[in-house]
Amino acid sequence: MGARVPLTRTIALPLLAILALLGPAAQPASASYQASVDSNVSAFRGPCVGFTDTHPARMLSLAVIGLRSLGYAASSYSGASFSRAGVLARTVNDYGFYVHSHGDEYWNAAAQRRYNGFREDSGDCNQAVIFSTDIAAARAGRFTNLVVISTCHNADPATTLPAAFGIARTKAQTGGSHFYLGYVGIAYDNDEQVFETVFWAALERGLSVGAAFDLGQDQNFSHPLDADWWGTYSWSGRAGAAIVCPRCLVAGAK
Amino acid sequence: MISGLARTAPGPITLSAAATASISALAADVDERLGLQVPARRTVARLVGGASGQTVDEVTDLDPVGKPVAISRFDTSGHLVSSVRLGYAPTIGVALSAPAAIARAKMVLASVGIPAGGSPAASSRATGGWLVRWMRLVGSVPVPGDGVSVQLAVDGSFHGLVRSDHPLAPAATAAIDQARVRNLVAARLDGWLSANLRDQASVSTMGLAWVAPNDTFGDPLPAGPEGTLRLAWLVRITTTGTLADQVAGLELAFDAGDGTPLGGDILE
Numbered sequence: 385m386g387a388r389v390p391l392t393r394t395i396a397l398p399l400l401a402i403l404a405l406l407g408p409a410a411q412p413a414s415a416s417y418q419a420s421v422d423s424n425v426s427a428f429r430g431p432c433v434g435f436t437d438t439h440p441a442r443m444l445s446l447a448v449i450g451l452r453s454l455g456y457a458a459s460s461y462s463g464a465s466f467s468r469a470g471v472l473a474r475t476v477n478d479y480g481f482y483v484h485s486h487g488d489e490y491w492n493a494a495a496q497r498r499y500n501g502f503r504e505d506s507g508d509c510n511q512a513v514i515f516s517t518d519i520a521a522a523r524a525g526r527f528t529n530l531v532v533i534s535t536c537h538n539a540d541p542a543t544t545l546p547a548a549f550g551i552a553r554t555k556a557q558t559g560g561s562h563f564y565l566g567y568v569g570i571a572y573d574n575d576e577q578v579f580e581t582v583f584w585a586a587l588e589r590g591l592s593v594g595a596a597f598d599l600g601q602d603q604n605f606s607h608p609l610d611a612d613w614w615g616t617y618s619w620s621g622r623a624g625a626a627i628v629c630p631r632c633l634v635a636g637a638k
Numbered sequence: 639m640i641s642g643l644a645r646t647a648p649g650p651i652t653l654s655a656a657a658t659a660s661i662s663a664l665a666a667d668v669d670e671r672l673g674l675q676v677p678a679r680r681t682v683a684r685l686v687g688g689a690s691g692q693t694v695d696e697v698t699d700l701d702p703v704g705k706p707v708a709i710s711r712f713d714t715s716g717h718l719v720s721s722v723r724l725g726y727a728p729t730i731g732v733a734l735s736a737p738a739a740i741a742r743a744k745m746v747l748a749s750v751g752i753p754a755g756g757s758p759a760a761s762s763r764a765t766g767g768w769l770v771r772w773m774r775l776v777g778s779v780p781v782p783g784d785g786v787s788v789q790l791a792v793d794g795s796f797h798g799l800v801r802s803d804h805p806l807a808p809a810a811t812a813a814i815d816q817a818r819v820r821n822l823v824a825a826r827l828d829g830w831l832s833a834n835l836r837d838q839a840s841v842s843t844m845g846l847a848w849v850a851p852n853d854t855f856g857d858p859l860p861a862g863p864e865g866t867l868r869l870a871w872l873v874r875i876t877t878t879g880t881l882a883d884q885v886a887g888l889e890l891a892f893d894a895g896d897g898t899p900l901g902g903d904i905l906e
Contacts, residue, residue, distance in 0.1 A: 427884045428904060434830030435855040437904055486886065486906050509884060536886065536906050539764065557726045568764040572889070573904040574852065589650075595706055595724045602722040602798040604771075606783040606849075606903070612764035617726035618705070 417623030419456035419480030419530070421447045422466040424505040427486065432509040439573040440484055443534060443580055447482040450584030454530070455623035456480045464507030468514050471504065472522045479623055480530040481549065484576070487535025487566075489543075490515065500545040502535045519548035527551055530593070530621050531564045532583075534576050539566030539612040546614050553614045561627035563593040563615035575605040593621045650683030650696065657695075658682040665697035665710050668718055671749040672796045678702040685711075692865075694719055718750055722789075722798035729766050734794045736760040736768070743770035743788035746796055754786045767791045774803065781848040781867060806848060807862055809869040810895025816844060819871045822897050823890055826855075831881070838881035839888070847872040849891045852901035860898070869894040872902075 423444035428437035444460050451458035456479060461470060466485075475481070487502040490513045501515040527550025538545045546553055546564040565583070567576065579600040586596035594617025601611060619627075653661070662680050669676065677699035686693050692713065699708040710721040734742065739760050747754050754772040761769050767790050774784035781804075789798040820841065827839050848867040851859050860868065875888035887905030892898065 432884055438853055438856070439904070486883070503883070511883070541764070555726055555728075570886070570905055573854065573906060575903075576906075591706060592724075594726055595709075598722050598724055598798065599709065601765075602720055602787075602789065602800050604783055604785055604787055604800055604802045608761065610761075610764050610769075 416457045417455060417479040417529075418474070418477050419451045419458040419482070419623070420471070420474045420478050421451065421458050421460045421481075422471060422483045422485070422505070423447075423460070423462045424466060424483075424485035424503060424511070425462045426505045426507055426509065427503070427511060437573065439577050443484045443577055446577075446580055446584050447484075447532065447534075450587055451480050451482065451530070451623075453584075453588040454480070454621050456530075457623075462505055464505070466505035468504045468506070468512050468518070471514055472518055475519055475522045475528075476524070476526065478528050481528050482532045482534065484534035486511070487533065487538040489537055489540065492517065500538050500540070500543045502533070502538065516544040516548035519545075523548065523550060525550055527562055527626070529562050529623070529626065531562075532580075533564070533566040534580060536567060536570045539564075539568045541568075551614055555614060556616050557594075558616060558618045559627075560616035561619050561624065563613060563619055563621060565593075565597060565611060565613050568610040568612055569608075571609055572607050575607055575609040578603060578605060579609065579611065587621050590620070592618045594618060596621070650685055653682055653684055653695070661695045661697055661712060661716075664712055664716055664718075665699070668710055668721060668750055669699065669708065672721060672723075672746065674699065674708050674721075674723055674796070677707060692719070718752065718799075718801075720798070720800040721750075723796060729792045733792050734768065734790065736762075739768035739790055739794065740770050742790055742794045743768075746788050746790075746799060747786065750799075752786060752799070752801055763789065767797055776806065776848060779846045779848060779869065782872075783850065784848075784867075804850070805863065805866050807860075807866045807868045810893075813846065813869070813894040814871070814892075814897050816871075818897060819844060819873065819892055822892050822899075823873050823875070826890060826899070827875070835879075835881045838879040839875050839877050841873055842876040843874040845872060846870070846894055847891075849900060851891070852903075854901045854903060855899070857899040857901050860893075860900070868900060870900050871897075 421444055423440040425440045426432055448458045448460050483502055485502045489498045489500050492499050492515055499515045499517050501513045503511040503513055531549045551562050551564045583596045583600040586599045597613050661682050679700050681698045684695050694711040697710045698706050701707050706724050708723050711719045713719050740758055756772055756775055758770050758772045763769055770788045772786045774781040784802045784804055786801045791797050849870045850867055870891040871894055873890045877885055877887055889903040891900040891902045893900055
């Protein structure tokens with residue numbers, strides 16, 4: 385099911401070239417490209433708070449529809465099924481990943497420093513942080529193709545989260561099949577949904593990930609909203625084998 | 639676009655040859671004024687409803703190999719609603735200062751005949767360049783999701799622009815006072831938060847604004863045409879402690895005339 389080898393900088397260039405040439409044609413006809421779509425609903429409903437925020441479910445739906453339109457076998461997780469353990473168990477096989485939750489640069493007591501991450505749902509009000517280091521360890525350098533992080537802070541300039549998914553914080557017009565999208569600083573729910581509605585719709589219409597990003601940004605939001613991306617602008621976002629970009633890879637970074 | 643009006647985009651509709659030619663001509667004129675490259679060809683489609691709730695005619699500029707290089711949208715009266723240059727290029731050129739970015743943004747709007755009154759705010763973009771934003775004002779009351787925005791690349795070249803201008807519901811002749819709003823806020827928070835969390839939420843700002851009612855908190859939407867904004871008291875709630883781990887902040891909206899909840903927003 386695809387070239388699922390961990391790709392690192394130490395892999396000889398000829399192998400990378402071979403992988404690039406193989407492309408989707410080397411895949412079995414029934415290849416399935418898994419995508420996990422996680423949305424935190426419990427933090428925003430009873431018993432944690434006395435209202436029920438309607439956005440997490442909508443944004444979950446938008447992402448599932450969007451990813452499926454791109455050919456991913458997308459499954460959704462919220463409540464107890466969006467757990468730290470579940471995310472980490474799935475991540476190594478994710479070609480696509482979406483999360484809507486709290487995000488920040490959290491203090492990691494074990495490492496005595498901060499790392500980016502996001503909170504699980506877990507179905508209750510005690511929601512553990514899933515650190516970038518946890519994801520990096522589970523993925524061992526293999527990169528996820530399409531990563532959309534619908535949280536605060538996970539596209540801040542020094543974010544550690546893209547590298548956890550094997551995506552370096554570099555930009556290129558062409559040459560790879562990976563894209564990381566996140567928000568810079570704080571982000572309100574409504575504005576995120578506005579951005580993502582346009583983003584997914586653009587991808588569904590066949591525009592590239594970069595064009596979808598630009599259209600998402602080209603709106604008047606109710607609060608200051610900024611986003612950033614890393615990866616390949618012209619990539620379609622479609623599920624498929626990796627088109628490697630040697631200078632874009634980050635191996636096992638934390 | 640105003641939050642509260644988001645919806646999924648339906649499929650595009652193909653227009654007649656005559657309509658296509660007319661809209662393509664509009665786009666060609668805009669491209670020239672904005673300094674966009676002349677495309678190899680253009681495609682035109684009408685998006686009915688769409689993500690903004692507005693019907694627009696979308697023109698996509700394509701390069702010789704069919705790659706989109708710019709997208710412009712026009713309302714059904716032929717007025718420019720948005721335009722964005724597509725594609726990524728490494729940052730080059732001398733970076734603009736904020737005042738220079740504002741001056742450049744004004745030139746961009748003048749070139750396409752979009753008026754923008756008042757004082758704009760310039761903010762740097764994570765992707766590089768500037769966002770220059772003129773928020774719409776009705777008298778002195780802001781309309782947070784409306785106005786005109788111009789995005790510039792680092793060197794000041796055009797990247798994107800968008801304008802939005804939603805209809806307003808008639809405003810009440812007199813607004814309820816802040817004391818009453820504080821009582822409304824307190825009642826909501828008392829009902830939403832347990833006793834051990836209640837003191838971790840407090841009002842940080844309060845002011846009038848035109849907002850799009852939404853169902854973020856399950857409030858029924860007011861009757862009236864879709865997309866109509868209402869004058870409201872907009873209250874920002876700051877959270878601390880363990881509550882902040884769940885809800886980083888809240889924004890509550892109440893009808894300025896009678897205090898009816900109009901929804902709000904959640905900060906994550």
